[in-house]
Amino acid sequence: MTSEKTDDLLHMGTHRGRLVLATTILGSGIALLDGTVVNVALPTIGRELDADLAGLQWVVNAYALSLAALILLGGSLGDRFGRRRVYAVGVAAFGAASIACALAPTVELLILARGIQGIGAALLVPGSLAILQASFRREDRMAAIGSWTGLLGVASASGPIVGGYLVDLDWRWAFWLNVPLCALVVFFTWRFVPESRNEHASHQFxxxxxxxxxxxxxxxxxxxxxxxxxxxxxxxxxxxxxxxxxxxxxxxxxxxxHPLVPPRLFADRVFTAINIVTLLVYAGLSSALLFVVLFLQVVAGWSALAAGAATLPLSVAMLLLASRFGALATAHGPRRYMVGGTLVAATGFVLLGFAPRDPSFVLHVLPGMTLVGLGLSMTVAPLTGTVLAAAPDELAGTASGVNNAVSRTAGLIAVAALPPLVGLGGAAYADPALLAPAYRAAMLVSAGLVALGAVVTAVGLAKREAPCAAQPHLDLTAR
The missing domain is CATH 1.10.287 (Helix Hairpins)
Structure with missing residues (x-):
C-alpha cells in the first residue's frame, strides 16, 4: 500500500502533477545523458589522464556494473523506506559522485567515482517509475509513463551533441553539468513529490x-x-x-x-510475460542500434555524428507519440498496441537490414527508423505501465527494479552474443566486406526477437473488454 489516499493521487493536467513528472524525467534524464556524454568524452579523457584502452573501458564499465548489480536492491529499498526518500538519496549520490569525477586526477579515481555514480543511478532509476506508479491516478499512469519515455528519448538523442560541445570546452564539464541539475531535482523531490512506501514491509531485511x-x-x-x-x-x-x-x-x-523479490510477483502471468517481452524487445533494440551505427560508419562511410543523427527519427517519434499511446493503452488495454508496436518495429528493422552499401538517408534509413520509432512508441509505455500495474502498488519499486534489470541484461546479452553469431569476431567489424552481410543477418535476428515479443504478448495478455481505468487493479488477465 502507499501512504497516499486515493483522493490525494495526482492528475496529469494539474500543476503539481506536471512538476512531479518533470522531477522524475529530469532525474532519470541526468543518468541517461551522462552515459552518452561520457562515451563522447573518452578519447579526450584518455589523452589528459594518460589512460590506456582498458582504463577507458572501465570508465564506462564501472558505472554499468554497479548500476546493473544494485538496481534490483534500489527498487526494493524504495518500497521499504520510501520512494521519494530513496530517489532523492540516489540523485544526491549521483551529484556528489559527479563532483568526484570532475575532480579526478587519475583514471583510477575516475573509475571509482563512476562506480559510485552507478550506485546512485541504481537508486534513482527504478524509483522514478515507482513514483509515477504510486503518485498518479490509475487512468493517468500510462500517459505519465509515456511522457517519461518520450522525453528520455530526447536526452538519449541529445547526448552526442551535448557531449561534443562540452568536450570542446573541457571534458570535466560533462560531470560538472550534473551538479546543479541534481541539486534542482533533490529540491523538487522534497518539495513536490508525495512520499509512498509499502506500509506492510517487514522490519527484517x-x-x-x-x-x-x-x-x-x-x-x-x-x-x-x-x-x-x-x-x-x-x-x-x-x-x-x-x-x-x-x-x-x-x-x-x-x-x-521477508524476500527481496516476493515470488508472488512471478506467479502473476502478466508480470512474467511482460518481463519476457522486455527481454526480447530490448535485446533486439540494443543489437539493432549497435549494428546500424557500425554499418553507416564502416560500410557506408558516414561520420560518427551523421550515423548517430540517423537515429533521431526514433527519438522524435517517441517524444511525439509515446504519451499518446500510453493514454490509448489505458483506455483500450495494452495488448493490441504492444502486439502491433512490436510488429511495426520488427518491420522497421527488416527495412533497415536491406539498405544498400551506399544508402540514402531519405530512401533507406528514414523509413525504417521511423517505423522503429512508431513501433517503440506503441510498445514501451504500455509495456512499462503494464508490468508495474501487474504488481501490487506496494511493490512498485521492486517491480520497476526487476524490469530495469531485465532490460539492461537483455542489452548486454545481445551486444555480447550477436556479433559472433553473425560471423563477426575480433577486429572484423572494421572490415566493410565482412560487416555488410553480418549487418543484414543481425538486423533480421533483431527483427525476429522483437516479433517474438508480439507472440509472447498475444499469449500472455488476455483480451480486455473494459478500459484499464475501470478495473480495481488493472486486471489484464484471469488470476
Whole structure:
C-alpha cells in the first residue's frame, strides 16, 4: 500500500502533477545523458589522464556494473523506506559522485567515482517509475509513463551533441553539468513529490537475498561486458558464478519470510510475460542500434555524428507519440498496441537490414527508423505501465527494479552474443566486406526477437473488454 489516499493521487493536467513528472524525467534524464556524454568524452579523457584502452573501458564499465548489480536492491529499498526518500538519496549520490569525477586526477579515481555514480543511478532509476506508479491516478499512469519515455528519448538523442560541445570546452564539464541539475531535482523531490512506501514491509531485511542478487547480477554483467574483448577463464568464471547465484537466489526467495523479490510477483502471468517481452524487445533494440551505427560508419562511410543523427527519427517519434499511446493503452488495454508496436518495429528493422552499401538517408534509413520509432512508441509505455500495474502498488519499486534489470541484461546479452553469431569476431567489424552481410543477418535476428515479443504478448495478455481505468487493479488477465 502507499501512504497516499486515493483522493490525494495526482492528475496529469494539474500543476503539481506536471512538476512531479518533470522531477522524475529530469532525474532519470541526468543518468541517461551522462552515459552518452561520457562515451563522447573518452578519447579526450584518455589523452589528459594518460589512460590506456582498458582504463577507458572501465570508465564506462564501472558505472554499468554497479548500476546493473544494485538496481534490483534500489527498487526494493524504495518500497521499504520510501520512494521519494530513496530517489532523492540516489540523485544526491549521483551529484556528489559527479563532483568526484570532475575532480579526478587519475583514471583510477575516475573509475571509482563512476562506480559510485552507478550506485546512485541504481537508486534513482527504478524509483522514478515507482513514483509515477504510486503518485498518479490509475487512468493517468500510462500517459505519465509515456511522457517519461518520450522525453528520455530526447536526452538519449541529445547526448552526442551535448557531449561534443562540452568536450570542446573541457571534458570535466560533462560531470560538472550534473551538479546543479541534481541539486534542482533533490529540491523538487522534497518539495513536490508525495512520499509512498509499502506500509506492510517487514522490519527484517533479506540480507541473503541482497548478497545473492548483487553477486548474480554483477557476475553476469561483468562476464557479458568483459568477455567480448577479453574472453577467458576470469570472464567465464564470473558468468558461471553469476548464473549460479541467481539460481540460488530464486530458490532462497521462495523460503524467505521477508524476500527481496516476493515470488508472488512471478506467479502473476502478466508480470512474467511482460518481463519476457522486455527481454526480447530490448535485446533486439540494443543489437539493432549497435549494428546500424557500425554499418553507416564502416560500410557506408558516414561520420560518427551523421550515423548517430540517423537515429533521431526514433527519438522524435517517441517524444511525439509515446504519451499518446500510453493514454490509448489505458483506455483500450495494452495488448493490441504492444502486439502491433512490436510488429511495426520488427518491420522497421527488416527495412533497415536491406539498405544498400551506399544508402540514402531519405530512401533507406528514414523509413525504417521511423517505423522503429512508431513501433517503440506503441510498445514501451504500455509495456512499462503494464508490468508495474501487474504488481501490487506496494511493490512498485521492486517491480520497476526487476524490469530495469531485465532490460539492461537483455542489452548486454545481445551486444555480447550477436556479433559472433553473425560471423563477426575480433577486429572484423572494421572490415566493410565482412560487416555488410553480418549487418543484414543481425538486423533480421533483431527483427525476429522483437516479433517474438508480439507472440509472447498475444499469449500472455488476455483480451480486455473494459478500459484499464475501470478495473480495481488493472486486471489484464484471469488470476
Amino acid at each position: 533479506d540480507v541473503r537475498g541482497v548478497v545473492l542478487a548483487v553477486v548474480g547480477l554483477a557476475g553476469i554483467t561483468y562476464a557479458l561486458t568483459v568477455a567480448p574483448e577479453n574472453p577467458g577463464a576470469v570472464s567465464l568464471g564470473a558468468g558461471v558464478v553469476g548464473v549460479l547465484a541467481l539460481v540460488v537466489f530464486a530458490l532462497a526467495e521462495r523460503g524467505s519470510t
